[in-house]
Structures are given as structure tokens and as C-alpha cells.
Amino acid sequence: MKVLTDTCDLRLPAAAVSIGMFDGVHRGHKKVLRQLRERGRQLGVPTAVVTFDPHPRAVVRPDACPMLLSSVDDRMQLLAATGAVDHCLVLHFNHARSQQPADDFVLTTLMNQLGMRELIVGENFACGRGRQGTVAYLSALARRLGFSVTGVPLDRVPGTHDAVRSSSTEARRLIQSGDLAGASAVLQRPHEMTGTITRALAASRLVVEAALGRGMCAPAAADYVGAVRYRDDASPWIPAQLRIRDDRSTGRRMVRLVADGALKAARGDELRIRFVDRAWTGRPLSHPERSAWA
Structure with a gap:
């Protein structure tokens, strides 16, 4: 996996793309990444993941920024270990980026820079100013700009009585409550x-x-x-x-x-x-x- 930052002059002719924090790279993230790799193979293009540092909420709502499950370095190692990612673009998140409209982000970063052919994200994904870029919004944008969007349903942890969702939020809750065995089921490690x-x-x-x-x-x-x-x-x-x-x-x-x-x-x-x-x-x-x- 090649790791790049927004200071790099990266230009891909085409790619299957996913976006997110991927904090902890848990079982839900891995489900998204498996679909990313599969679509990359079907389209005959490399895969690219876009992630952020620091956490967007550290800029937008510092008082509500969550504790992180993994450092940036750990995140890169975990993403690479999945074998699903060819390129990882780590974008510096600041106030200017928080005000960038979803349409502009899609055009400048995902299409012009990464050559996005398909976007694969979790069904609760949102990007852009005010979290405007939901899966529904991006699907409408995709029809105009010529790419596809796949929203992957949130995974559930098998064997749990209350159908625990595989999410970074759930992993944090379990860790902070001292339930390390439960957290391991979400993280798969x-x-x-x-x-x-x-x-x-x-x-x-x-x-x-x-x-x-x-x-x-x-x-x-x-x-x-x-x-x-x-x-x-x-x-x-x-x-x-x-x-x-x-x-x-x-x-x-x-x-x-x-x-x-x-x-x-x-x-x-x-x-x-x-x-x-x-x-x-x-x-x-x-x-x-x-x-x-x-």
C-alpha cells in the first residue's frame, strides 16, 4: 500500500475509492474494504482509500471529538494488512476543508485526483460542509458526473444478544466500559x-x-x-x-x-x-x- 498526503502530486487515471476515518479498522470497515477490492478487480482499476488527520470532529466540534482507537501510523498498518488498499491518501483536516462543499470535494479530490469510477462507503457515510454528502446525495451527484456509489450496510457482530453494530463508536464504548472481549469481537483483534x-x-x-x-x-x-x-x-x-x-x-x-x-x-x-x-x-x-x- 502506498501512503500519500495532500502535498503529493498524485494523479490516478482511474480507481475504486472509499472514504472515512477507518479508526480501528474494525470488522465493519473490513466489510467495506472487501467490497472495494472486489469492485477494483471487476473494473480493472486500483483501489484508493481517503482518510483524514486529525479527526474531523477535532476541528468542527473539539468538545465532542472521540478518543481514537488507533494512531495514524497504526491505521496505515491496519489498512495495509487487509490487502485491499493500493493507495491511501491522508488529507489534513482543517477549517478550510470543513467548509468545502461535498460537490467540490468529489470533483477536485475524488475525480480529478483519483479518477474515481466507483465510491464504496458505509451506508451512514457523509462528507462535505454540514455533512451534506450523504449516500443519497452522492448517488444523485454520481448520475450527473458519471461514477457509481455503493452504500454498504453496517455489519453486525455475530453471537451478540443485542445485535451489536460493528462501528468505531461501539468499539470505543466497549473499551471504555472495560469490556475488552466485546471490543475484540468488533475489532476482530x-x-x-x-x-x-x-x-x-x-x-x-x-x-x-x-x-x-x-x-x-x-x-x-x-x-x-x-x-x-x-x-x-x-x-x-x-x-x-x-x-x-x-x-x-x-x-x-x-x-x-x-x-x-x-x-x-x-x-x-x-x-x-x-x-x-x-x-x-x-x-x-x-x-x-x-x-x-x-
Whole structure:
């Protein structure tokens, strides 16, 4: 997958296109991307995804901007891993772009730049100033401009009693309520975050405290089971006990981590942390170094 920004002089003669934040690249996103790849094959054209940084709501309604499931780098890795995307265009979202009419966005970016032949998006998609560009609006525009629009129905998570929808909003709700198993069903993978070590103890076990990224979706304050490894490291995951807490002095979400394994850690190191499930026993994390955190 080739990653490009709005500063790149990208011109595609033709493409099948999808647009969205793709935050977390969950099972619903993957359903859209599978259809994107299939239409690209049928049309004999490459596929292109358009996404944004920062989240549009951080500009339009900062007070209502959601916590993110994945950083931009993580999003690129997750999109690439689907095998459905040939080109990913990351557009900087600012006030000027928030005021761009849907028609102008379609003409300048999707058609003139990407050569869009077909647009494949979730059925609740909307773009442009005031979210004018709904699937119905874009379908009418498509008839005038000569492209096609496919609105993909929102996926449902199988096996759930209340037919949980596969959406970033639902994944965030489950993570923030501490239901990591439920979130994994929506994401089709365990939820992962990057943490920067702020305290480390020299011991036979990995015992550290790490600050989680600002603006990232973290589990509720509780005890969890999961795994850890160095960021951008391909080594095996090391099982870990994880305790989430809020640091009132800094306003950061912190994780205290205990793992058995040969993983040296020092202050400032970045760890990749995987949350698998809640530690439902209710017992405190047991390790001989616990008094050092007092």
C-alpha cells in the first residue's frame, strides 16, 4: 500500500475509492474494504482509500471529538494488512476543508485526483460542509458526473444478544466500559495501545508504569490481562498483568504492568500493550514489588 498526503502530486487515471476515518479498522470497515477490492478487480482499476488527520470532529466540534482507537501510523498498518488498499491518501483536516462543499470535494479530490469510477462507503457515510454528502446525495451527484456509489450496510457482530453494530463508536464504548472481549469481537483483534515508560523497577520480572497516549481510547480504570512487547518489534508477545489508573496530577491515563519475560525496559522506552480481557477475580495484581508503587 502506498501512503500519500495532500502535498503529493498524485494523479490516478482511474480507481475504486472509499472514504472515512477507518479508526480501528474494525470488522465493519473490513466489510467495506472487501467490497472495494472486489469492485477494483471487476473494473480493472486500483483501489484508493481517503482518510483524514486529525479527526474531523477535532476541528468542527473539539468538545465532542472521540478518543481514537488507533494512531495514524497504526491505521496505515491496519489498512495495509487487509490487502485491499493500493493507495491511501491522508488529507489534513482543517477549517478550510470543513467548509468545502461535498460537490467540490468529489470533483477536485475524488475525480480529478483519483479518477474515481466507483465510491464504496458505509451506508451512514457523509462528507462535505454540514455533512451534506450523504449516500443519497452522492448517488444523485454520481448520475450527473458519471461514477457509481455503493452504500454498504453496517455489519453486525455475530453471537451478540443485542445485535451489536460493528462501528468505531461501539468499539470505543466497549473499551471504555472495560469490556475488552466485546471490543475484540468488533475489532476482530485485541485492542492495542502504545505506552511510554515513566517508571521502571530492576527485578526478575518486567515491572513498569507507562503513560498512555493522549487522545487515545483507553480501558476503564481496572485490572486486565494482556501482553506486551517493544513498539515496532516483531518479537513474541509477553503475557502481562495490566492495571489502568488515572493520574490526576498530569491528567494522563496510566498503566502499571507486570510481566514475566526477558524484556528490558527503561524510562522513555515505548511499549506496545495489548489488552485481552478484564481480570474478573477482583484480586489486586500480585507481585513482590507492589510496595514500591505506594
